[in-house]
Amino acid sequence: MTVDIFSALSDEEGRLSGLEKRLATLVLDDVDFVVKSSISDLAERAGVSPPTVTRFCRRLGCQGYQDFKVQLAKITYVGLRYLKPETPSTTPQEVAEDIVTKAQNALFQFHKQIDVAALDKAAHLLRGAEFIQAFGATGNSAMIVNELHNRLFRLDCRIHASNDHSMNIMLSAAARPGTVVVGSSITGRDLDLVQCFNLLRKRSIPTIALTQSGSPVAEAADVVITIDLPEGNNIFRPTATRYAYLATIDILANLVAYADRNRAVKVLRSIKEELVRYRDGDDRQVLGD
Amino acid sequence: MTVDIFSALSDEEGRLSGLEKRLATLVLDDVDFVVKSSISDLAERAGVSPPTVTRFCRRLGCQGYQDFKVQLAKITYVGLRYLKPETPSTTPQEVAEDIVTKAQNALFQFHKQIDVAALDKAAHLLRGAEFIQAFGATGNSAMIVNELHNRLFRLDCRIHASNDHSMNIMLSAAARPGTVVVGSSITGRDLDLVQCFNLLRKRSIPTIALTQSGSPVAEAADVVITIDLPEGNNIFRPTATRYAYLATIDILANLVAYADRNRAVKVLRSIKEELVRYRDGDDRQVLGD
DNA sequence: CGTGCGTGAAAATAAATTTCTTAAGTTTGT
DNA sequence: ACAAACTTAAGAAATTTATTTTCACGCACG
DSSP, X not given: OOOOHHHHHHXXXXXXXXXXXXXXXXXXXXXXXXXXXXXXXXXXHHTSOHHHHHHHHHHTTOXXXXXXXXXXXXXXXXXXXXXXOOOOOOSHHHHHHHHXXXXXXXXXXXXXXXXXXXXXXXXXXXXXXXXXXXXXXXXXXXXXXXXXXXXXXXXXXXXXXXXXXXXXXXXXXXXXXXXXXXXXXXXXXXXXXXXXXXXXXXXXXXXXXXXXXXXXXXXXXXEEXXXXXXXXXXXXXXXXXXXXXXHHHHHHHHHHHHHTHHHHHHHHHHHHHHHHHHTTTOOOSOSOO | OOOOHHHHHHTGGGOSOHHHHHHHXXXXXXXXXXXHSOHHHHHHHHTSOHHHHXXXXXXXXXXXXXXXXXXXXXXXXXXXXXXXXXXXXXXXXXXXHHHHHHHHHHHHHHHHHOOHHHHHHHHHHHHHOXXXXXXXXXXXXXXXXXXXXXXXXXXXXXXXXXXXXXXXXXXXXXXXXXXXXXXXXXXSOOHHHHHHHHHHHHTTOOEEEEEOTTSHHHHHOSXXXXXXXXXXXXTTSOOTHHHHHHHXXXXXXXXXXXXXXXXXXXXXXXXXXXXXXXXXXXXXXXXXX
């Protein structure tokens, strides 16, 4: 994985000296320039000597200037804007770029924190379940659990997705052994979901949470898949965290499928067959367009 | 934007000479090595002379070896695996990484082809609509149009999302002037959607399609937002194209909001207020967790 | 039997790093 | 409180390393 040069650049806990701080600012300010320049260009522009630049790079954890440039280039496309002060994007072009970048950022950050063990454990729990309940409310999490439904029913899972708080309580109270409950909450402060989880724990029904670590929801669940991402503050913009959640669903679904491929492939095949028949033999569609 | 070194590397329409092809293979085979090495290391490993490497870089459109390395590093994180032959991922770790990478790839490719004009046009059409119908069926597109609903109702749009083919026909037949219809189809071969669009065109109701260019659905719509991405072939894996569609929704929603900020902010504020009140003053939640 | 392209050897240039030196600040001892 | 000893930051010059240019050779194709 890439050295995390960014956190280093942004401050480095005061380990940077005066001129080095100047360098850091310059670098963050114009990554493109740095990536294109030689050490002496950069030194000149920063008003320092080349050796200072070399030392700066080393302190950031790189081998030297070249390595530094490469590391920098690596994270240029993804991740850059996270450090820069939020410049509100206004033109349609900017809006589009910004949204895509944020989405990639979310995936990037998520990628660094994936808890494979938890995912795997959850997948096996799901694969073994006789019935799955998926709870998620108010838009974002609703989308996520509906998507979980959409993915898992194809893999021969019996699953129901519910987006209704009151229903969820009833469903929790009615759940029999053999049931596994998945709940999603981006903030982890969905207290109705906590209530469901508590009830389920008392009844020894296993629960899986997709949520923020250390949150009430996380505390209440048996298996916790944590997704901790910073939230943007543009109220006109849906949260980029959704992309990470969606990826989580995809990973989960894939792991469930792999946990018993034969079983999964059987259902997938018959769904496909039926779709093709229904659509008059047009085989070009994705499974579930 | 980054020079598209990848397409150059992968074939270059036969413009590469014998040794250069060898270099290209080596580079694709071990990007990490190249990115870390000096020109002479690379030359030695490829069994060529340093000048050949320099010429190779130039032919690929770079200024020299350093520039080449930087370009390469830029696209290392995103986009790389697209060129490599699909190695089936089996361990949970690999599955997770692969899904995230594919999702980022989808966003990356999407980013290069965004038709801002079409998006902007669509956004203004939506902002001006008295009522919006959103049609999308069979899972993937269903998620997308439901998400569109979830985004737009917050912005003071009157919108209904429907995932039912027969309903869609009825809704199309019933649509009055002032209505705008959005339809999503990943493959563009959703013939029921085409039928709806044809009906709507006859009745002069404007339509917006999110779909593949040149497809039947695209032909039948007034405004076409094209999303053309290669499909993976792992049947256990949902299509990564969904991430691009989701980004499209986010962009659309943001543009609709910006088309009349005051109007949008008013509704957003009252939704927020109501949520905070309902949740006992906990203000930390995302709008619609 | 040229002409042109691909190639490498050697030379020239450019880039980066090391070493050495100085200066400025910090700590410690009296 | 002051100075000596130490530490750290920084650059100049020297050195090393890397890259590119130039030039010459050889092979393929007309």
